[in-house]
Amino acid sequence: MILRDLLSSLHLYELTRGNPDIEIAGIETDSRKIKPGYLFVALKGFTVDGHQYISKALDNGACAVLVESEDTLSETCIRVPDTKKALAILADRFYNYPTHRLKLMGVTGTNGKTTITHIVEKILQDAGSRAGIIGTIQMRFGEEIQEVKNTTPESLELQRLIAYMADKGATHACIEVSSHALELGRVWGCNFRTAIFTNLTQDHLDYHQTMEKYRDAKALLFSQLGNTYNHKDQKFAILNADDPASDHFKRVTSAQVIRYGIHTDADVRATDISISSLGTSFMLRTYKGDSPVQMKLVGLFSVYNALAAAAACLAEGIDLCSIISSLESIEGVRGRFERVDVGQDYSVIVDYAHTPDSLENVLKTAEEFTIGKLYCIVGCGGNRDKTKRPLMAAIAVEHSDHAIFTSDNPRFEDPQAILDDMVSGVPNAKDQFTVIPNRREAIEYAIARAQKGDCILIAGKGHETYQIVKDQVFTFDDKEVASVAIQNRIK
Numbered sequence: 001m002i003l004r005d006l007l008s009s010l011h012l013y014e015l016t017r018g019n020p021d022i023e024i025a026g027i028e029t030d031s032r033k034i035k036p037g038y039l040f041v042a043l044k045g046f047t048v049d050g051h052q053y054i055s056k057a058l059d060n061g062a063c064a065v066l067v068e069s070e071d072t073l074s075e076t077c078i079r080v081p082d083t084k085k086a087l088a089i090l091a092d093r094f095y096n097y098p099t100h101r102l103k104l105m106g107v108t109g110t111n112g113k114t115t116i117t118h119i120v121e122k123i124l125q126d127a128g129s130r131a132g133i134i135g136t137i138q139m140r141f142g143e144e145i146q147e148v149k150n151t152t153p154e155s156l157e158l159q160r161l162i163a164y165m166a167d168k169g170a171t172h173a174c175i176e177v178s179s180h181a182l183e184l185g186r187v188w189g190c191n192f193r194t195a196i197f198t199n200l201t202q203d204h205l206d207y208h209q210t211m212e213k214y215r216d217a218k219a220l221l222f223s224q225l226g227n228t229y230n231h232k233d234q235k236f237a238i239l240n241a242d243d244p245a246s247d248h249f250k251r252v253t254s255a256q257v258i259r260y261g262i263h264t265d266a267d268v269r270a271t272d273i274s275i276s277s278l279g280t281s282f283m284l285r286t287y288k289g290d291s292p293v294q295m296k297l298v299g300l301f302s303v304y305n306a307l308a309a310a311a312a313c314l315a316e317g318i319d320l321c322s323i324i325s326s327l328e329s330i331e332g333v334r335g336r337f338e339r340v341d342v343g344q345d346y347s348v349i350v351d352y353a354h355t356p357d358s359l360e361n362v363l364k365t366a367e368e369f370t371i372g373k374l375y376c377i378v379g380c381g382g383n384r385d386k387t388k389r390p391l392m393a394a395i396a397v398e399h400s401d402h403a404i405f406t407s408d409n410p411r412f413e414d415p416q417a418i419l420d421d422m423v424s425g426v427p428n429a430k431d432q433f434t435v436i437p438n439r440r441e442a443i444e445y446a447i448a449r450a451q452k453g454d455c456i457l458i459a460g461k462g463h464e465t466y467q468i469v470k471d472q473v474f475t476f477d478d479k480e481v482a483s484v485a486i487q488n489r490i491k
């Protein structure tokens, strides 16, 4: 694409030097990934300032740079007030407006985003649409899977991934939209048709500082819904009627609001709920009719996830019968209440609960089905919200018979310091928990003790197949470690 054409999408820029008629072969924000003919966009990051890498980018063949402060090295230089904002607009233009070429659905909220994107994907695909998803686990469109570093990638990668789907004929993309992404402008320029809210409970206070600011970050998805070129199209805000934050999102959006819930009267509602270890059943009541549903997904939180997905897909015009049949056939999502079963006579469940609310939900669910003892193995991530650590420890102790505190991804923190933060939340419960910093040993400890009818919940890492210690990423998979430990015990 010709630079002049690319720049025409920006409202405010200054070509301080060079030729606007050069061909731009690609755009890149990382000097290490620059190829000849690329435009390098210098971003001010949390760790370093991308402006420091301009010479590296030029060495690697960048033909132009987009900067916030004057650069004297490159032949062609464009200056803008905010490179992050400009990047989002340029990426949209460069990839030929991907989010206008399919229907974009965004899911935000503390817990349930990944699960809902998977349910929506299943419903849409079963109904004959071609849907892709982007989120914590990966980007997936049909057979194509690409790894993503963040739940919501930076605008450039996000637009590239959506463009890939649109180019291959996708009708829908359903993406997770994290609060970081909303605040950091990763979804600027995205033309959302539908925004789904799951729930708001504590997480990420290291970044947002207060729950109000965290909520306000999430609110951006709803206030921006409709603020794009295509605002004549119908937009939908799918809100959880049982979560008080929804009132705020309703106030800030101009989209049509569809409410789902259990306790509050809602447009899409579940009544007569029955939960067992094999799944959940409920009466689905919608403005398109009512019908009983029997799902394999367990826990009350799964009913909420199903309602959110059903409400979004009804708005999309998908037939109610088709939605129900998809809800009934979905098997579950990797690392979310996933059972490890190698023939043992006790249950082992791997789950991605890494917030106080999700841990409480998942433990309460496991509590209901456990005949024997319930063990909870849990840790908290390093360089993340410290205030959730004592809360998660207290929840683990309250809702299990014995808790084992261990390491999650310590990152750059001392694993023992993280565990000390956890232990500070249970000052009077010394007999109810054991601290085993090594995660493998913690899993082996519980498995060695489990008796018939017991249940071991391994929380926090779900689908993750690694453990991050300092700047190293080690192979570690809760499911595999548990499975080996169970087999070793059986032998």
Ligand SMILES: CC(=O)N[C@H]1[C@@H](OP(=O)(O)OP(=O)(O)OC[C@H]2O[C@@H](n3ccc(=O)[nH]c3=O)[C@H](O)[C@@H]2O)O[C@H](CO)[C@@H](O)[C@@H]1O[C@H](C)C(=O)N[C@@H](C)C(=O)N[C@H](CCC(=O)O)C(=O)O
Pocket (backbone or CB within 6 Å): 029, 030, 031, 032, 042, 043, 044, 045, 046, 047, 048, 049, 050, 051, 053, 136, 149, 150, 151, 152, 153, 154, 178, 179, 180, 181
């Ligand atoms: C705090 C945060 O969000 N950081 C994100 C940010 O990294 P950063 O600001 O540290 O980047 P940096 O290292 O300072 O680099 C600045 C710039 O210099 C460039 N650079 C750097 C080095 C070099 O040699 N050459 C070069 O050009 C970099 O490419 C970058 O453009 O930009 C990166 C690229 O987009 C992100 O991957 C990274 O996410 C990190 C990995 C992260 O852990 N983020 C978490 C907090 C996060 O975003 N989580 C949310 C929510 C998860 C959930 O609960 O679901 C998510 O959406 O993932």
Ligand SMILES: Nc1ncnc2c1ncn2[C@@H]1O[C@H](COP(=O)(O)OP(=O)(O)OP(=O)(O)O)[C@@H](O)[C@H]1O
Pocket (backbone or CB within 6 Å): 109, 110, 111, 112, 113, 114, 115, 116, 136, 151, 176, 198, 199, 301, 302, 304, 305, 335, 336, 337, 351, 352, 353, 354, 357, 358, 359, 361, 362, 462
């Ligand atoms: N609707 C829900 N309400 C509360 N907890 C939930 C809900 N859905 C799932 N959970 C719990 O939260 C965990 C994470 O679920 P999921 O991965 O779907 O959430 P997420 O919002 O994508 O999380 P992340 O912020 O890490 O991307 C699950 O393993 C389960 O324990």
Ligand SMILES: N[C@H](CCC[C@H](N)C(=O)O)C(=O)O
Pocket (backbone or CB within 6 Å): 136, 151, 354, 380, 381, 382, 384, 408, 409, 460, 461, 464
């Ligand atoms: N998306 C979440 C995932 C947390 C998962 C947990 N295993 C951890 O590493 O803290 C985050 O980045 O905070």
Ligand SMILES: [Mg+2]
Pocket (backbone or CB within 6 Å): 113, 114, 115, 135, 136, 137, 151, 176
């Ligand atoms: Mg997720």
